[in-house]
Amino acid sequence: MNEQLDMSGREDRPFVRLEPVAGRVSAPSMVIALHSSMDAGAAAQIVAEHLVGSLQHERVATFDQDEVTDFHRNRPTIVYRDGQFTDLHTNQLVIDLVRDDEGTEMLLLHGQEPDLRWNRFTEEVLALVERFGVTRAYVLQGFPTGVPHTRPVQITSHASRPELLTEDEGIMGTLQFPAQMSNVLEFSLGQAGRDTIGFSAAIPHYLAHHPYPAAAAALVRRLSNAGGFALPVGELDAAAARFETELASAVGEEASQHVRVLETQFDALREAQPQLFSADEPGGRDVPIPTADEIGAAAEAFLADLGESGDQPGHERTGEPTGEPGHEPTGEPGHER
Template identity: 40%
Template sequence: MSQARFVHIVDEVPELEGRSDGPVLVVALEGFLDAGNASRIAVAHLQGDPSGRVVASLEIDEFYDYRARRPPLTFLEDRYADYVAPRLVVRLLEDQLGAPYLLLSGPEPDFRWEGFARAVRAVVEHFGVRLVVSLGSVPMAVPHTRPVQLTNHANAQRLLVQDNVWKGEIRVPASAQALLEVRLGEWGHDAMGFVAHIPHYVAQFDYPGASAALVEGLEDVTGLQWDTEPLREAGEARQVELATQIADSDEVREVVHGLEQQYDAFHTASASLLAEDQPLPSGEELGEQFEQFLARLEDPEE
């Protein structure tokens, strides 16, 4: 193993040797950018079972706040057992055609973001990574009855593959993934990513339809291929559940209808944020009308 600060990297990985181009590195960290658990579900789908071989391991003790996110530990009658330690690792995986790629997953670092970025840079340069692609998701005022939208971003304009619905400038809370993209650009490495828009009223529940959209976006920019049918089927099942819940409430249907009009306005008259004479319900109205709806989703008997 070669060793840089905060990361241990396997020296020899025969699967990546003798190729005409370097591998892709997919980055999907748990925590901040994971509304609807979209990237977590995507990572589980990409890894499969068993998951791939670990080819780089970051020093989790340097990055993780154990008191803020306490790992699970089993107490068995009279003793502690089965401690599940957090891991921040790079795995070697293959797509469905056998092409190798790398996947960095685990908890977003709580500390030393700059050190984390330098550690990932060491991985990128060691394996000759040609492109880093990050996956994430955020809650947005969008309806579940429309296709999942993706925002793409990159540290070089030539890497962008679509026009984003959002036009303008906004200050957002930083993340380790976002900082990594910025730093890699400064170091001359291509990095981009996709952020899925999750209906904010179901952002705390699994939303596998967005996971399918993220994987399909990944396919578009890397040339790799995966079977997304299981994700699509899970997404359709979630849609059925939501439709059943919403059918019970005229108020919720009205709010969803307002979100649908906003969504459609983006696609039919992109110069305007909202359709004419169709104002979006306020945050207070949304909160009140979805409170009982969410409570029913959380009730196993419902």
């Protein structure tokens, strides 16, 4: 999200600014959907924009840009119009109070992942969670992996306590990888005694750097089911259908062959372990369609990474996962709108 760059003085500017409404907020649930370069398919970002764009909401807290943003890395956007600069915008990091279609309130932490002061940011979020009476947080993100876009989006679940997951949820084994801030918050909130449930959408690796609305729709459905929220999903379904149609016409033969290989692998695993899988509907906004060359290049880069990652520090893996990441629960989470 973009708002005007704050050009006020530094004196008396807190790390996080609370709006007057904060004094009456009491919400047991917080949804964490931060945008970062590691959020494959911009899954969390699309969910946040969708919720804010389709539900009643009001601003509760805003984090100081100068404290959390590296402007050399995430530069403000300047708008030039008819001979003059007319607007200056920058990414924001905020907490909104959102009401679902039945009036249930939840807090939504969204915006650009902080570049700086991760420890301070985590401490402030923990303090706000305490202040607002949050007892459970839902953390959303996308991750790239070898799945085809022609199959239902799979969701991997993780939680601060095993009891929060059903028997067949989650990946067994040990993984080690660079963290996103959303991972840090999920861990820290759990350490502080709050229940946390994370949902990670599997994104086709060749679409990792393109907005992927099907993943956002799957995340909204899973969030609706887990939290008992009445969240609209129809616009995301429509966007996903458009995306799939346009992608089908843009994919060349070489890229299609790669997708068919992924389909074969996906279907074989689903046949061998059907309990790990269940269908999800396609999951608005118009999104750019990658070209066949971009898909082919992404596939080559992904395969090259697979060949080199075995000895990379910080990407160690022990144990054997029990199956393809993710599986949707039964039920009718989300609703058309």
